[in-house]
Amino acid sequence: MTQNKHQKLELTWIGKGEEPKLEPRILIEQPEYSYGDPNSENMLIHGDNLLALKALEQDYSGKIKCIYIDPPYNTGNAFEHYDDGVEHSQWLNLMKPRLVLLRTLLSNNGSIFIQIDDEEQAYLKVLCDEVFGRKNFVNMISVNMKNSAGASGGGEDKRLKKNCEYILIYAKDYSALPIFNSAYEYTEMHEVVERYRADKINWHYTSVLVNEGKKEYIGSTVDGDGNEIKVFLRKNPIIKSIRQVMLDDNISEKEAYYKYSDRIFEAKDAQSSIRIRIIEARNTFSISEDLLSIEYVPRSGRNRGKLYEQFYKGGKCRLVAWLRDIGETIEGVLYKKDLQGTYWNLTSNINNLTKEGGVAFPNGKKPEQLIKRIFEMTTVSGDFILDSFLGSGTTASVAHKMGRRWIGVELGEHAKTHCFSRMKQVVHGEQSGITKAENWKGGGGFKFYSLAPSLLNQDKFGNWVISSEYNAQMLAAATAKQEGFRYLPHEILYWKQGNSSENDYIFTTTQFITVETLDQIHDQMLPGESLMVCCKAFQKECKSKFANITIKKIPQMLLGRCEFGKDDYSLNIVNMPVEEQSEDEAFSDLVIETIIAKPTKKDKRSVQEINKTNSQTSLFD
Numbered sequence: 223m224t225q226n227k228h229q230k231l232e233l234t235w236i237g238k239g240e241e242p243k244l245e246p247r248i249l250i251e252q253p254e255y256s257y258g259d260p261n262s263e264n265m266l267i268h269g270d271n272l273l274a275l276k277a278l279e280q281d282y283s284g285k286i287k288c289i290y291i292d293p294p295y296n297t298g299n300a301f302e303h304y305d306d307g308v309e310h311s312q313w314l315n316l317m318k319p320r321l322v323l324l325r326t327l328l329s330n331n332g333s334i335f336i337q338i339d340d341e342e343q344a345y346l347k348v349l350c351d352e353v354f355g356r357k358n359f360v361n362m363i364s365v366n367m368k369n370s371a372g373a374s375g376g377g378e379d380k381r382l383k384k385n386c387e388y389i390l391i392y393a394k395d396y397s398a399l400p401i402f403n404s405a406y407e408y409t410e411m412h413e414v415v416e417r418y419r420a421d422k423i424n425w426h427y428t429s430v431l432v433n434e435g436k437k438e439y440i441g442s443t444v445d446g447d448g449n450e451i452k453v454f455l456r457k458n459p460i461i462k463s464i465r466q467v468m469l470d471d472n473i474s475e476k477e478a479y480y481k482y483s484d485r486i487f488e489a490k491d492a493q494s495s496i497r498i499r500i501i502e503a504r505n506t507f508s509i510s511e512d513l514l515s516i517e518y519v520p521r522s523g524r525n526r527g528k529l530y531e532q533f534y535k536g537g538k539c540r541l542v543a544w545l546r547d548i549g550e551t552i553e554g555v556l557y558k559k560d561l562q563g564t565y566w567n568l569t570s571n572i573n574n575l576t577k578e579g580g581v582a583f584p585n586g587k588k589p590e591q592l593i594k595r596i597f598e599m600t601t602v603s604g605d606f607i608l609d610s611f612l613g614s615g616t617t618a619s620v621a622h623k624m625g626r627r628w629i630g631v632e633l634g635e636h637a638k639t640h641c642f643s644r645m646k647q648v649v650h651g652e653q654s655g656i657t658k659a660e661n662w663k664g665g666g667g668f669k670f671y672s673l674a675p676s677l678l679n680q681d682k683f684g685n686w687v688i689s690s691e692y693n694a695q696m697l698a699a700a701t702a703k704q705e706g707f708r709y710l711p712h713e714i715l716y717w718k719q720g721n722s723s724e725n726d727y728i729f730t731t732t733q734f735i736t737v738e739t740l741d742q743i744h745d746q747m748l749p750g751e752s753l754m755v756c757c758k759a760f761q762k763e764c765k766s767k768f769a770n771i772t773i774k775k776i777p778q779m780l781l782g783r784c785e786f787g788k789d790d791y792s793l794n795i796v797n798m799p800v801e802e803q804s805e806d807e808a809f810s811d812l813v814i815e816t817i818i819a820k821p822t823k824k825d826k827r828s829v830q831e832i833n834k835t836n837s838q839t840s841l842f843d
């Protein structure tokens with residue numbers, strides 16, 4: 223069989239590899255929707271997230287610590303050609319360039335969390351493996367967001383009810399990803415004991431080594447690597463059951479667990495090479511004592527390299543396993559510590575979801591508690607977080623209350639009706655969601671932006687011209703961005719509008735540039751400085767007048783570089799639900815469902831045509 227050397231494991235789809243060359247737009251502040259602290263770095267962006275992410279690329283590449291997105295789930299209703307995979311292809315075409323940009327924005331030690339349902343989960347996983355690298359896959363969390371009674375599906379449907387969603391986690395670089403903060407669940411130890419009892423599960427940590435007894439060295443043995451293991455007899459130790467200490471000390475069970483928290487153990491029949499050596503030593507030294515201890519320096523495990531003491535009990539040398547080793551004592555209280563699993567049950571947080579944030583967003587709003595968990599694990603105060611499918615503004619609300627800096631992008635009008643109004647309330651100390659847990663009292667602010675229109679558009683003769691919507695300042699900022707300069711006008715020197723390095727400047731003007739103008743500018747330039755002049759026209763002598771001044775013509779200099787005049791990089795897949803639902807209905811389907819006129823396979827209109835008949839804002843539109 224011949225081997226195709228280009229063969230590799232990958233997902234292909236219709237349109238793959240035809241990613242657009244995006245125009246890096248500037249963002250325009252809409253002061254009437256900015257709120258609170260005027261120096262706030264928080265950004266609420268109204269517009270298509272593909273262009274918005276491109277707009278953020280210059281200033282935020284490598285700066286975002288955590289991204290959470292909850293994109294529309296591709297509910298399978300919007301396309302005619304469902305059977306030949308067009309719909310999946312379209313969805314993947316929408317997602318891929320967005321994920322590529324999101325990856326660019328992530329910091330080297332950052333991570334992205336993507337929430338999805340079972341429709342596209344597998345495809346998304348493979349796509350993410352391609353974009354982020356399979357080695358950077360961290361986990362997939364299954365989130366139970368509704369109890370079965372409230373879930374959609376079932377009944378007449380042949381499928382099971384959907385009550386789970388999934389969150390894929392990828393690191394930008396797994397090797398640089400820090401260990402998740404507070405990735406443990408703590409339960410007070412006595413509560414654990416009571417739970418075991420209620421569930422009729424045997425609880426083995428019931429012995430207390432009240433007194434370790436007198437320590438007497440009897441001899442040494444060696445471990446598999448030849449390292450010394452010292453063996454000690456324990457003369458007259460005192461071992462009691464929990465019940466016995468309760469009686470003897472006249473204390474409750476809870477008090478016993480508090481008082482002897484570091485002395486409680488279970489004697490385990492643990493299989494280990496060391497234990498075999500100790501059993502041998504027991505015979506060699508003819509030990510008759512019930513308790514003995516050893517001292518050695520383990521080569522691996524969490525006590526690696528440290529002198530470690532271990533106890534063995536009885537003729538069978540059962541290992542003394544301390545309760546304290548499966549827990550952690552915090553302020554004198556022993557807690558059982560369990561690493562958070564990949565199953566998260568959020569059903570208890572769903573009860574007040576409709577009311578959270580004071581905005582109605584029936585089929586898409588996520589609980590603040592869910593997002594808090596994610597940011598707690600991945601970020602600290604002041605870190606930048608991003609959500610480019612902001613919906614009702616949950617991510618921004620949580621980030622704000624947790625003291626993170628945030629950027630949220632939302633396409634629909636709900637950027638204003640929901641996100642803006644929700645965040646305004648948050649600045650005022652809004653009371654729902656995680657407010658209490660975070661002791662949130664209000665404060666801070668945010669700036670509201672929209673995307674500038676395309677810099678160039680075609681006139682009636684099909685020629686590319688500078689958009690009439692651009693004023694001089696916008697043009698200067700946009701050209702600077704196109705050329706990779708930071709727009710930062712100098713207070714005095716009009717031609718210093720931005721710089722790419724300490725001595726490299728840019729000047730954009732619609733005026734005709736003459737040799738005299740260039741001479742004047744050159745006179746003001748300091749040794750070592752260079753300048754790029756972008757203008758509509760110039761005297762031809764200007765071209766090579768000065769070695770440190772480059773002169774270019776707009777729009778010619780920009781043509782072919784990226785797609786101008788294109789505002790729509792989206793498709794109408796699903797629509798934002800606007801109808802008020804009852805609480806039950808709201809919980810019954812968190813997956814965004816289309817309420818646009820649903821095309822059927824027989825409907826021969828295009829998706830765009832169908833959506834034109836619908837007056838509401840569409841997602842991915």
Ligand SMILES: C[S@@+](CC[C@H](N)C(=O)[O-])C[C@H]1O[C@@H](n2cnc3c(N)ncnc32)[C@H](O)[C@@H]1O
Binds near residue numbers: 615
């Ligand atoms: C499932 S909702 C997100 C809900 C959000 N997690 C919350 O808790 O409110 C998805 C959101 O993505 C938005 N969206 C879809 N396509 C978009 C695009 N191309 N650019 C920006 N936002 C988009 C939709 O308008 C919708 O509000």
